[in-house]
Amino acid sequence: MPRGIDLDLSSGLKRCPGCKSEKALEHFFKSTQTMHGYSVYCKPCEHVRHNEWRKKNLKRMAAHSRKWREANPTLARDHSLKTRYGLELGGYDKLLAQQNGCCAICNSSDAGGRGILHVDHCHSTGRIRGLLCHGCNVSLGHFNHDV
Secondary structure, X not given: OOOOOOEEOOOOEEEOOOOOOEEEHHHEEEOOOOOOOEEEEEHHHHHHHXXXXXXXXXXXXXXXXXXXXXXXXXXXXXXXXXXXXOOOOOHHHHXXXXXXXXXXXXXXXXXXXXXXXXXXXXXXXXXXXXXXXXXHHHHHHHOOOOO
């Protein structure tokens, strides 16, 4: 590949300026910001660059995340539940509707605590058992999660 040219469409290779190696296009993220449609750096180099940027901009990242969560509380909750429990988007609301908005153990509609029912799950299998009020969730913890 001639010097100064980082992409040869005929060969399907692109040079990464980070690791200085030629790689197949599948090793680069797609990008609408470049003429050729691929990111400048290969995926591993892009990850390194992104992590370095994040470390230097932690306060900025935290402020951005906080602002997004405040503007999108339902999406933020759904994302958190997906990450923690594997619960699909809208899954919490479906469980809540199935339980008629009540605790799965005591049938109380008062969630207590932070005001939302807690996701009860088996700690060994990760299987979701239902939604619990704060009192029942704490009590189950005191019973060493033995239903």
